[in-house]
Amino acid sequence: MTSTVEQTHATPSHYDQRWLALVVIAIAQLMVVLDASIVNIAMPSAQADLGITDADRQWIITAYTLAFGGLLLLGGRIADYAGRKRMFIVGLIGFAAASALGGVAVNAAMLYGARALQGAFAALLAPAALSLVTVTFTEAKERARAFGVYGAISGGGLAIGLIVGGVLTEYASWRWCLLVNVPVAVIAALGAVRFLGESRAQGDTRYDIPGAVLVTAGLVSLVYGFTEAAKEGSGWLAPTTLGFLGAALVLLAAFVVVELRSSHPLLPMRIVLDGNRGGSYVAALLTGAAMFGVFLFLTYYFQVNLGYSALKTGFAFLPLSAGIIVTAAVVSQLMPRTGPKPLMLIGFSLAIVGMLLFTQLDMSSSWTLHVLPSEILLSVGLSFVFVPMSALALVGIGNHDAGVASAMLNATQQVGGSLGTALLNTIYTSAVTGYIAAHLAGAASPAQVQTEAFLHGYRVAYVVSAALLVAALAVVALLVKAKKEDLKADATLAMH
Numbered sequence: 001m002t003s004t005v006e007q008t009h010a011t012p013s014h015y016d017q018r019w020l021a022l023v024v025i026a027i028a029q030l031m032v033v034l035d036a037s038i039v040n041i042a043m044p045s046a047q048a049d050l051g052i053t054d055a056d057r058q059w060i061i062t063a064y065t066l067a068f069g070g071l072l073l074l075g076g077r078i079a080d081y082a083g084r085k086r087m088f089i090v091g092l093i094g095f096a097a098a099s100a101l102g103g104v105a106v107n108a109a110m111l112y113g114a115r116a117l118q119g120a121f122a123a124l125l126a127p128a129a130l131s132l133v134t135v136t137f138t139e140a141k142e143r144a145r146a147f148g149v150y151g152a153i154s155g156g157g158l159a160i161g162l163i164v165g166g167v168l169t170e171y172a173s174w175r176w177c178l179l180v181n182v183p184v185a186v187i188a189a190l191g192a193v194r195f196l197g198e199s200r201a202q203g204d205t206r207y208d209i210p211g212a213v214l215v216t217a218g219l220v221s222l223v224y225g226f227t228e229a230a231k232e233g234s235g236w237l238a239p240t241t242l243g244f245l246g247a248a249l250v251l252l253a254a255f256v257v258v259e260l261r262s263s264h265p266l267l268p269m270r271i272v273l274d275g276n277r278g279g280s281y282v283a284a285l286l287t288g289a290a291m292f293g294v295f296l297f298l299t300y301y302f303q304v305n306l307g308y309s310a311l312k313t314g315f316a317f318l319p320l321s322a323g324i325i326v327t328a329a330v331v332s333q334l335m336p337r338t339g340p341k342p343l344m345l346i347g348f349s350l351a352i353v354g355m356l357l358f359t360q361l362d363m364s365s366s367w368t369l370h371v372l373p374s375e376i377l378l379s380v381g382l383s384f385v386f387v388p389m390s391a392l393a394l395v396g397i398g399n400h401d402a403g404v405a406s407a408m409l410n411a412t413q414q415v416g417g418s419l420g421t422a423l424l425n426t427i428y429t430s431a432v433t434g435y436i437a438a439h440l441a442g443a444a445s446p447a448q449v450q451t452e453a454f455l456h457g458y459r460v461a462y463v464v465s466a467a468l469l470v471a472a473l474a475v476v477a478l479l480v481k482a483k484k485e486d487l488k489a490d491a492t493l494a495m496h
Contacts, residue, residue, distance in 0.1 A: 017195050018136050018137065020191070020195045021132070021136055021195040021196050021197075022133065022136070022137075022146055022149060023191070024188055024191035024192050024195055024196060025088075025129045025132055025133060025150075025196075026149055026150065026153050027184065027187070027188045027191070028088065028091075028092060028125055028129055028185075028188045028192075029126065029129050029130075029150065029153045029157075030153045030157050030160070031095070031181055031184050031185060031188070032068075032095075032122045032125055032126050032129075032157075033153060033157025033161070034157050034160060034161040034164065035064060035099075035118060035122070035161070035181065036061075036064065036065060036068075036157075036161065036414070036417065037157075037159070037161030037162055037165070037295060038161035038162075038164055038165040038168075038177045038180075039060055039061070039165060039174070039177050039178070040061070040161070040162060040165060040295065040296075040299060041162055041165040041166045041169055041299070041310045041313060041314060042165050042168070042169045042174035042177045042310075043057060043060055043061075043174075045169055045173070045174040046060060046111065046174045047060075049174065050105065050106075050107055050108050050111060051107075051108070052108045052111075056108065058227065058421075059108075059112050059115075060111065060112070060115060061421065062223060062227070062418055062421070062422075063112045063113075063115040063116040063119065064115040064116065064118055064119040064122075065119065065414050065415075065417055065418045066116075066119065066219065066220055066223055066418055067115075067116040067117075067118075067119025067120045067122075067123065068118075068119035068120075068122045068123050068126075068410075068414045069119075069123075069219060069410075069411045069412075069413075069414030069415040069418060070123075070215065070216035070219045070220060070411075070415075071119070071120055071123035071212070071216060072123045072126065072127060072407040072408070072410050072411035072414070073211075073212065073215060073266050073267050073404060073407050073408065073411060074123070074207065074208075074212040074266060075087075075091075075123035075124040075125075075126070075127050075128075075407055076127035076131075076404035076405070076406060076407025076408070077207060077208070077266060077404050077407075078124060078207070079124065079127050079128040079131060079407075080131070080200065080400065080401070080404065081200060081207075082200065083198050083199070083200045084128045084131050084132050084135070084198070084199050084200065085128075085132070085192060085196045085197065085198040085199070086198065087124050087125075087128045088124075088125060088128040088129060088132060088192055088196065089189050089192050089193065090121075090124060091121045091122065091124035091125030091126075091128060092121075092125060092185045092186075092188050092189040092192065093185065093189055094117070094120075094121035094124070095118055095121040095122060095125060095181060095185050096181060096182045096185035096186060096189075097117075098114050098115075098117035098118040098120075098121055099114070099118060099178045099179065099180075099181035099182055099185070100178075100179065100182050101113075101114040101117065102114030102115060102118065102178040103175045103176070103178040103179035103182075104175070105175075114178070123407075126406075126407070126410045127404070127406045127407035127410060129150075130150065130390065130393075130394075130406035130409070130410070131199075131405075131406050132196060132199070133146050133147070133150055134394055134406070135197075135199045136196075136197070140336055141336055143391075144332050144333070144335050144336050144391070145332050145333075147332060147335075147387055147390050147391050148328050148329055148331060148332020148333075148335075148387055149328075149332075150390055151328045151331070151332070151383070151386040151387035151389070151390050152324060152325040152328035152329065152383070152386075152387075157321075159295070159317045159318070159320045159321030159324070160321045162295065162299070162313070162314045162317045163314035163315060163317060163318060163321070164177075164180070164314070165177050165310070165314060166309075166310040166311040166312075166313055166314025166315070167311060167314065168180065169310045169311075170309065170310050170311040171311075206264040207264070207266075208258070208259075208262055208264055208265055208266035210258055210262075211255055211258050211259055211262065211265060211266035211267065212266055214251050214252070214254050214255040214258060215251075215252065215255045215266070215267075217251050218247075218248050218250075218251030218252035218254075218255060219248070219252075219415055219418075221244050221245075221247045221248035221251060222244070222245065222248035222252075222419065223418045223419060223422055224244040225241055225242075225243075225244035225245035225248060226419055226422030226423050226426060227422045228240045228241040228244055229241045229422070229426045236426075256269075266404070267404060267408065268401065268404070271397070271401060271404065271405050271408060272408065274396065275479040275480065275481055276392050276395050276396070276479070276480055276481060276482045277392065277393055277394075277395065277396075277397070277405065277408075278479055279392070279475050279476055279478070279479030279480040280389050280392035280393045280409065280480070281393070281408055281409060281412045282412070282472070282475045282479075283344070283348075283385070283389060283472040283475050283476050284389055284393075284409055284412040284413045284416065285412040285413070285415060285416040285419075286416060286468045286469065286471050286472035286475070287382075287385060287389075287413070287416065287468075287469065287472050288412065288413040288414065288415070288416025288417040288420060289416040289417065289419055289420025289423065289424075289465075289468050290355065290420060290465040290466075290468040290469050290472075291382070291417070291420075291465075292416075292417040292420040292421045292424070293420055293421075293424040293461055293462070293464070293465040294355070294358070294378070294462075294465065295317075296421060296424065296425070297424070297428065297457075297458045297461050297462070298316075298317070298358070298371075299313060300454075300458070301361060301458055302316050304454070305363060305451070305454060305455070306363075316367060316371065317375070319372055319375045319376060319379065320375040320378060320379045321379070322379070323375065323376055323378075323379025323380055323383070324379045324382055324383050324386070326383075327379065327380045327383035327384070328383045328386065328387050330383075331343060331383050331384055331387040331388070332387055335387060335388055335391065335484070336484060337484065338484060339482060339483045339484035340388030340389075340391055340392050340480065340482055341388075341476065341480045341481075341482065343384045343385075343387070343388050344384065344385050344388050344389070344476045344480065345473065345476060345477060346381075346384050347380075347381045347382065347383065347384025347385040347388075348381065348384075348385060348469055348470075348472055348473035348476065349381070349473065350377050350378075350380055350381030350384065351377070351378050351381030351382055351385065351469050352381075352466050352469045352470055352473070353377050353381075354373075354374045354375070354376070354377030354378035354379075354381060355374075355378065355462055355465050355466040355469060356462070356463070356466050357370075357373060357374040357377065358374050358458075358459075358462040359458075359459040359462045359463060359466075361455070361458065361459075362455055363451065363455070385472075389409070390409065392480065392482060393405055393406060393408065393409040394406065395482050420465075420468070423464075424461045424464060424465065427460060427461055427464055428457040428458070428460065428461045429457070431453075431456055431457040431460040431461070432453045432454060432456065432457040435449075435452065435453040435456045435457070436449060436450065436453045439452070439453070
């Protein structure tokens with residue numbers, strides 16, 4: 001293997017200002033995470049304004065998440081080789097430009113293209129951000145605090161996006177859900193120039209373009225397959241569904257073969273075959289799939305079933321995001337004492353209970369008595385998961401691979417969200433259709449049957465989401481072996 005030397009150009013002033021550097025990184029990470037959800041509440045307005053069909057509106061979300069998840073591995077490698085600070089700034093500027101383009105979109109194609117561009121630049125920005133945290137904070141306790149901030153942003157960002165989206169949609173326009181990124185990105189870029197130190201890996205700096213093409217095409221095909229299965233008149237056994245899913249398996253298998261044989265792989269197999277990192281990645285995939293289900297169906301429940309406004313819906317999610325942020329600060333203090341695994345097992349257990357409580361919601365449920373307890377359990381549980389998950393992704397990793405290792409964590413969360421949205425929506429649709437078919441004949445009130453069918457669909461989706469979290473818990477229990485001493489050793493390694 002090619003020997004590598006890490007070059008870091010951080011001056012003493014950069015070191016002294018590392019907490020200001022963390023603020024800059026946190027702002028950028030929040031913007032990236034927000035954009036996965038901020039447009040959710042704005043979708044009906046954007047759809048009506050641009051004449052987007054019901055079948056195509058999902059691309060407002062998936063154009064972003066697919067480009068983001070599919071290109072993250074390449075983005076991590078580029079950040080490692082071309083310079084993390086440089087790619088962080090390029091990512092911010094590109095993200096701002098793509099956001100402006102989407103904010104002034106005149107048709108659906110222009111909006112989809114802008115969202116895909118946002119995802120592509122986010123694929124540069126996100127791995128650079130996490131690896132910058134790693135090389136900036138080298139002392140164990142400080143790194144734990146930094147990961148606490150990063151984990152809070154990653155965990156709470158989706159819910160915060162729903163609040164911000166509700167405010168902007170109700171009082172301004174759906175377009176401001178995109179345009180708001182422009183000033184934020186510019187401020188973060190100026191802060192990066194001032195407070196961040198440059199670091200890069202030296203050595204084999206060739207890029208694995210065949211690997212990038214195969215993994216991106218495979219992921220796109222996989223999401224297309226799930227999306228096709230959700231369409232009316234299609235289903236899991238439809239030729240188009242099977243064709244896309246089969247192509248995805250072939251493309252992703254080819255990606256693994258290419259990576260095993262490449263002298264400069266996009267994803268070195270040593271990164272994912274390590275039990276701690278592999279467990280973290282699989283858990284991130286499953287958690288991302290489950291969490292997108294919460295936001296998707298709880299949003300429908302609030303707006304369609306309970307008649308909440310966009311703004312009220314956003315604030316109904318507030319305890320979920322606030323709980324994650326507050327608890328993450330506590331978790332970051334506990335992790336150096338307990339290690340990551342106990343915290344993650346507790347977290348998944350709490351999140352599973354919270355998810356199952358959502359299955360009890362009906363038309364007469366009180367937000368205070370029924371929704372709030374579920375949100376609190378879920379938020380506390382996810383905090384106990386997200387903070388250790390970010391740290392585990394980089395345990396024992398060489399600085400040369402820091403970018404691609406962190407990219408893999410982000411990629412699994414984004415891909416999980418894309419797959420989870422398509423999968424859970426398909427399951428929801430099938431459950432609703434089946435319920436109506438079984439109960440409509442002879443019913444005194446067809447409208448009541450339809451309402452009950454919606455609630456039944458939500459419950460089935462929440463049970464599946466809870467099952468995904470159970471699977472994530474099992475993965476962590478079986479694969480994660482890292483102790484608190486490993487986190488300290490990792491911090492010591494990063495100092496050399």
